[in-house]
Amino acid sequence: MKKLKVVISKLSRNTKNFQPFSSREERAKFTSILYKKYLVNSVLDVGCSDKALKKWLSDDITYMGVDIAGDPDLKVNLEKENLQMFNDNTFQTVVCTEVLEHIENIHEIFDELCRVSNKYIIISLPNNWVNFKFSLISGKNEQKFYGLPVEKPLDRHKWFFNYDQALNFIKFGARKNNFNIKHKFSLPIIQNNFKFQIFNLFFKLYYKNQFRTNNLFVSSLWVLLEKKI
Secondary structure, eight states, X not given: OHHHHHXXXXXXXXXXXXXXXXXXXXXXXXXXXXXXXXXXSEEEEETOTTTGGGGGSOTTSEEEEEESSSSOSEEOOHHXXXXXTSOTTOEEEEEEESOGGGOSOHHHHHHHHHHHEEEEEXXXXXXXXXXXXXXXXXXXXXXXSSSOOSSOOSOOOSOOOOHHHHHHHHHXXXXXXXXXXXXXXXXXXXXXXXXXXXXXXXXXXXXXXXXXXXXXXXXXXXXXXXXXX
């Protein structure tokens, strides 16, 4: 997508070590830019935290943010309540970015996203494999959402999957719930430091016939789903 390349270029300009979505605020802005034409009428923001996306939307949009923490419009524990408080086809667009990997009932909630949407779903999933190659080769535990910290963390991933698995999950769920993939893109990690470039070159040369490139070098998968007529 040409527009995606322009956005990434602007965000990473003059930045030595740029990774998209280093904060929820940056991810919300990124989402609003890429999907502006689909964020209309009514929007359900699942996993909204402090409703960062809302400030990037026009005032004529009916916005509802749900989350278990932060400052949502409605506090919802997705692992216990699903989205049962909303009727079928309630929202024009449902947004769920970097959320599903944090909940046990990931399959059920995907179905719920489809149920409450009457037109579009914007969804992103991380490629959990992409950063582990650097941790393994360096011998350091630098993973925020995995490992065994000495104290119980507040935020953990419940699933460990790669790019291909994320894409297959979305494809299957879309077909099951009568949605089409309108478009998708894979977001690369962008870092300009020398160490990162050497690691990338090593893995591309050494593992080129053993692993798929996307599983090693894509940060996240972004998909826009559209309900079939």
